Amino acid sequence: MPPSISARSHPRGRTMAALTARLALIAGLLSPVVLGSGALADEPGALPAPTGEGPERSYDRDVVIEEGHVDAFYLIPDGDGGVRLALKDDTVQPHATRAPEDVELHVREQARLAIPQPPNFPAELHEREVYHLPLTQNAQLLWPGWESQPLHATDFRTTDIHVTDVEGPGEVFLWTQDSWGSQVVPLLNDGRVSFPGTIHQSYLAHVHAHWAFTEPGDYWLTVEAEAHSPQTGQTATTNTSEYLFTVGEFLRLPGSLSVGGETDYEADDLVELFAALDRDAVRVPSRDAVDPSWSWQVGVDGEWQAVDGQVSEVFAAELAVGTHQLRAVASYGDDGEIASEPVTITVTESEIPEPELPTQLILDGLDNPYAAGASLTLEAKPDVLVDGATYRWETSADGATWTAVDGQSGPVFAGTAEVDGQLIRATVIVDGQDVVTSDPVTIEVVQPDPDPVLPTELLIEGLSNPYEPGDDVTLTAVADELVEGAVYRWEVSEDEGESWTSADVTDETYRGVAEVDGQQIRAEYRLDGETLVAAEPVTIEVREGSAPPPEDPPLEPGICWDEVRIDQGHVDAFYFTVDDEGVPFLALKDDTVSPYAVRAPEVVELHAKEESLTEFPAVSAVPEVLHHEEAYHLPLTQNHNLLWPGWESQPLRSTSYDTVDIHIHTVDGPGEIVLWTSSGFGGVASLLDDRSYELPGTIHQSYLAHTHADWAFTEPGVYYLTVNATLTDSETGAEFVTNTGRYAFTVGDDLPENWQDCVQRPSGEPRPPSTDDLTEANAGDVSVAPARVHAGDQVTVTAPSLRNSYGAAFLHSEVVHLTDWVLADGEGSFVATIPAGTEPGAHRVSVVDANNELVGWAALEVLEARPSPEPTPEPTPEPTPDPDGDHTPGDGSNGSGSGDGSNGPGAGGPGAGGPGGGAPPQCLAVDQGAGGPSGSGGDGAGASGDTDGAGGNGAGGPAPAGQVVYGNEGHFDFGPIVEGGAFELQVKDDRTAPPVWRDPDTVVFVLDENSRRAADTVPEELSFIAPPGQDIWMIQQIQEAGVPWLGWNTQHETIVNGPGSGGVQLTLDSVTGPGEVAVFMNGNFGSLLGERVVDIVGGPRSYTIPANTHQHGNWVFTEPGDYAMAFTVAAAGESATGTLRFSVGQNDPSSAAQISAETSAQISTAGGQSLSVSSALARTGEEAEDGAEDTDEESEEETAEQADQPAAQSLPSGWGRTADGQPCRLPNTGLSDNSLSVGLAGFLAVLAGATAVVVSRRLRA
Secondary structure: OOOOOOOOOOOOOOOOOOOOOOOOOOOOOOOOOEEEEOOOOOOOOOOOOOOOOOOOOOOOEEEEEEEEEEEEEEEEOOOOOOEEEEEEEEEOOOOEEEEEEHHEEEEOOOHEEOOOOOOOOOHOOOOOEEEEEEEOOOOOOEEEEEEEEHHHHOOEEEEEEEEEEEEEEEEOOEEEEOOOOOOOEOHHHHHOEEEEEEEEEEOEEEEOHHHHHHEEEEEEEEEEEEEOOOOOOOOEOOEEEEEEEOOOOOOOOEEEEEEEEOOOEEEEOOOOEEEEOOOOOEEEOOOOOOEEEEEEEEEEEEEEEEOOOOOOOEEEOOOOOOOEEEEEEEEOHHOEEEOOOOOEEEEEEEOOOOOOOOOOOEOOOOOOEOOOOOEEEEEEEEOOOOOEEEEEEEEOOOOOOOEOOOOOOOOOOEEOOOOOEEEEEEEEEEOEEEEEEOOEEOEEEEEOOOOOOOOOOOOEEOOOOOOOOOOOEEEEEEEEEOOOOOOOEEEEEEOOOOOOOOOOOOOOEEEEEOOOOOOOOEEEEOOOOOOEEEEOOOEEEEEOOOOOOOOOOOOOEEEEEOOEEEEEEOEEEEEEEEEOOOOEEEEEEEEEOOOEEOOOHEEEEEOOHHEEEEEEOOOOOOOEEEEEEEEEEEEOOOOOOOEEEEEOOOHHHHOOOEEEEEEEEEEEEOOOEEEEEEEEOEEEEOOOOOOOEEEEEEEEEOOOOOEEOOEEOOOOOOEEEEHHHHHEEOOOOOOOEOOOOOEEEOOOOOOOOOOOOOOOOOOOOOOOOOOOOOOOOOOOEEOEOOEEEEEOOEEEEOOOOHOOOOEEEEOOOEEEOOOOOOEOOOOEEEEEOOOOOOEEEEEEEEEEEEEEEEEEEEEEEEEOOOOOOOOOOOOOOOOOOOOOOOOOOOOOOOOOOOOOOOOOOOOOOOOOOOOOOOOOOOOHHHHHOOOOOOOOOOOOOOOOOOOOOOOOOOOOOOOOOOEEEEEEEEEEEEEEEEOOOOOEEEEEEEEOOOOEEEEEHEEEEEHHHHEEEEEEHHHHHHOOOOOOOOOOEEEEEOOOOOOEEEEOOOOOOHHHHHHHHEEEEEEEEEEOOOOEEEEEEOOOOOOOOOOOEOOOOOOOOOOEEEEOOOOEEEEEEOEEEEEEEEEEOOOOOOOOEEEEEEEEOOOOHHHHOOOOOOOOOEEOOOOEEEEEOOOOOOOOOOOOOOOOHHHHHHHHHHHHHEEEEEEOOOOOEEEEEEEOOEEEEEOOOOOOOOOOOOOHHHHHHHHHHHOOOOOOOEEEO
């Protein structure tokens, strides 16, 4: 019987279209056989199946769009010289280009409209109800149009959009109207107003129109397009796409119903059948989904009768022997029902098979030999088990006569071993018949050994009273009879035998130290915990003399990681800084408090919350080991609700060390720790030197930096990390090994008990042993490597007896503390630094344990300290002429040198105008050609000039007024600060240790070739700012060498504890520059574009920075030149404005120091005219329109005179000049800051040197 369905009438009386969809096979059920299927019966208005070539029709569409703007027919270049038909979705930002087959376009019920007789509607629609999508946008409805303007990038200039087929319950109308809305204007060929038809575009355009659908239901439009080139005569044909418009509220029912399962059964078997629709009931967006009610029917005398109790898609029941016809029925109430084709089930009588009998029987459990009377257990194991089988167990002395054992009828025999050589066998019995008998086993019985002879006397020998304090005491216990397995127990008493303490010695010899006069020692000889014999105690006599050293309190299990728990906010887990004497050490920097705190790793619990549990997708930005896996994720970019751990080595700039290898030696935890970062535009990159992703491993920093990464913990629990680092001076090769830190990361909510237990650090101070005690006899197992070092170098001290425990090291002969208490590693090793002032010669290194007991010592030869390397002088900027052209050279007062004109190492700079060195060929450093305004100490690394060049003022003071620093690379932040009671916007320069806060007007960020991204590498995600074929210059969200790493923060203590405690509002006021600018965050799992921070391409202009936050983003510039970005920061009623300046892709970045984002100046020329010069203008190498012809002769002479003067531009770090004065790039020798005086005279000289060429830039409010 064919399936049937009654179609429900639409609320307005229109029949719903029955749909034909593909048959879904029942693969994966118990049987792969499809027994029967039904399809919708033909109904009035049912759609025929699609015919012809083209894409497969499918309701499986990823996106449903009900409202907003869509270019349904979107013509774009395909990249191979042709044209592609797509769909542009403007309901998301940025817009998405989608395949039409991925989108369902839905016309809501509220689009239904009763049409009277308006002149701007086709006559065919008058006095009818239709679903109308108007020409102008209704924000509550879909607004479909079409667009071909992207083809401007090709030679194509006209298009034809062919809607070749429309299938649906009604008609689809398309038209527009004249300017006054007084008449209908057809849009299809031949003056048609309904599809099918062709939309012709005589020029590339973006178009909207009226759409009308006459009935509710599904409409399938088959569409392709052609593009024509009048220049070449070429015609390109697009792909053919199937569009789906769903109109109004209706229920789309399945097309067929299938039944699967086995068809042949035996009596008493459970009959199981499975019904499946070819697809689930599909709703349109404005209608709720409806689940069918199920029933099963059996054919009886030609009629179908319901089977009681079978009301799901699974039939499960026992059927009588015979043949049965069954079918499944899915009912949708008033909407209709669908029935499967009947299936035939055959049930036959079951056959009772003959039981399989065992053919082999073995006995298991024999455990010879047995002691007489010992328990004996054997198990009979047949090769086939038979229900109801019994066993007969028999014994025999000779193998000829067998006797049954009473009470043993199961498969297990239980008895006792009495007679050596006894034979035992078993027989399986089924239904009273013997089936199989085992081979016999032989029992071996042995008699017990006679009782041993026990000792009756135990003596203690070796007593050698009296002893000197500290002498060794060696005693031996001697028994008159020795017993196998017996041990000794030694005990000591210091209260005349009132109480005894175990000496933890179990052999016959006791070794100790004579310390307490009257101490008693005794021994026992013991077997199996029982005392066989005890010796009389002996008394130790100690001569009077110097009192024994004070005892340290006994060590007890300690508690670590218990002072601070950090589960959100910024932490530099591996933080490398220097102590008051300039010695580097490893610590943890806690930025969750203000001012930040430097803590020992052993007191901090770093916690990954339960909410960090994430299921990772299988994308290129995630290591493969995490694909489709759940793990606890601490992301590369900050999530303010989670811990944000990183590492930092920039405070080491005050030392000579410039590369760092961070060694994560061990990871002890319930799972793996996976560590990685992003590469380029969304790939994954390893941070470990072996290119792996799982810790332990070594992180190599080729330059001092502040770094963050993605962390993933694969299981909840506690992870313990052991970390230290090797610091290297790349110029001299000198290395320094830091202390070792022990870190604990707790992950998730379920933590084990006592996870904070650790080795307790001794409470007292380490005490050196006497040099006289360092004898050959007590050298112990201590070694030092290398055994010959320079003063100031490090050595590795190894004492195997100190494995994983605390100790300390000292240098002799004049005793010097080499370490405080230090925890030795699993080999008993730790690192010590030989003081730089150590006298050359032979020395010894001693080691004590946590009880200040001598462990041992080793010899060490110390050589003279290595000579300190001469400092490399920084290039000194060229002088800036004054407005009158007179040059007054600097006196060196701003630097630490004497200013004698020398350019040698350590000099103060050219000083009083000394000529400096001769000019080398090609590119010259600016300090090699002329005297400078300051000494080489200058402003150091950019700080105030009252200290030497190495460290600047370090305290955050501003740079001297009128000086500009250039940021070629390294870490910077900008943000608010309260200084002198004023709320200000400043730039934090982290290239010094400590960092310096600067006026933004004194900083230029230089984006050179290192920051350029070639057009063919720029991903489509950046199309919102960079069209195809466009190079860009970029500061990435992660730090890279050769590019300034600019972020923002609200972490200055005057902000955290002041107006910024509730967050800070950042606003981009204006931008000056030749191109577009955007700042945005990365998305998750390799997505380049996440949150847009601020930009001038339609994105946000303001952004809220949370309190106590440090963030970085991506900065993109689309054209080379000078940029000025004016920002305002506001918090708690306070606000401040500042301008950030960028030199992008230029040979001479100094011009960027002079541009402004908001002001202009009136400058009087020699001719008395007033020249309005926008301070947002700067030289870019472009020429303005020839407007200089309108100036008078006197002005031209003035301009020419100024053009002859040298340009008043100082050069940034890494730049010099050729012999003819042109700027050029010096060889890259690292990061430096040069100062520049910027004044009105310099600005006039730039204008004059540019021959009064003014290049306009866009100023965006």
